[in-house]
Amino acid sequence: MVVSPPRPPGPEGRPRSPRAGRPPALHTRAGLLALDRAVVVGVLNATPDSFSDGGVHEDPSRAAAAAVEMVAAGAGMLDLGAESTRPGAIPVPREEELRRLLPVLRAVRAAVRVPLSVDTTRAAVAAAAIAEGADVVNDISAGRADAAMFSSCAAAGVPIVLMHMQGTPATMQAEPRYEDVVGEVTSFLSQRAEAARAAGIAAEAIVLDPGIGFGKTVAQNCRLLGRLDALVALGYPVLVGVSRKSFLGRLLGGRDAGGRLFGTAAAVALAVAGGAKLVRVHDVAAIHDVVVVSEAVLGT
Secondary structure, three states: OOOOOOOOEOHHHOEOOOOOOOOOEEEEOOEEEEOOOOEEEEEEEOOOOOOOOOOOOOOHHHHHHHHHHHHHOOEEEEEEEOOOOOOOOOOOOHHHHHHHHHHHHHHHHHHOOOOEEEEOOOHHHHHHHHHOOOOEEEEOOOOOOOOOHHHHHHHHOOOEEEEOOOOOOOOOOOOOOOOOHHHHHHHHHHHHHHHHHHOOOOHHHEEEEOOOOOOOOHHHHHHHHHOHHHHHOOOOOEEEEOOOOHHHHHHOOOOOHHHOHHHHHHHHHHHHHHOOOEEEEOOHHHHHHHHHHHHHHHOO
16 A cells, blocks of 8 residues: 655645646546646436436447547546436445446447546445446545445556535435535545545545535535635645536526526536636537637636
């Protein structure tokens, strides 16, 4: 096990970025994913019950075709999941998650060459997916749901996305409360990143996600987006997932998931302006345009 040494303090006693002096990039088995500009991550859910695209990509051939389209439209990475994490979702057995995921993963891996992340909280599912060609693990529990997750990712040498969530998908929207949502989310993710590093995961292989919509009110989601700089300041790449989420629907007068594209576009533009390096979305072509224009205006 390799344990990273403590980082020496930076200016004014602040912790130095774990990536200080290094070009921003995520090293994956599919190749180097440059993060000098924000990367669009396309969503492929192999589930019958996801809030936005449930049932669309359960068939491997349809999923592969969608993957090809997303990459052609500008996706630099794809995120595959086989267990819904929408508010109120009930966990499925591991065997069912694998039954849904692996055929789709194999088909997508054969169809595209961009890095593939697998959205799971189970170390055994992550290990099976890595063996079939997944390059990144996206764990909404930040390693808390399965004690073996960090050691499994460290052994495989794959990057991991650590997300903040209050509660579980089944309970997370039952009156979420914070004294200081920005401070609490940032502190939690800092602690989980250190735990991942202590388990042998390299600092350069860690991505942080504030968990927009996961145990947050509309106001709390907006606060996190508006203060994304606090999370970015930890020095790890930040992934933001706002695509078609319910807080956008509420802000737009109760609009359903299919009517939230422009709201998603606005939130993504703000996330990029705040320093997000990966944005997880369903509408790749449209959001790729948003990212290109946002980056041009920012002058990065």
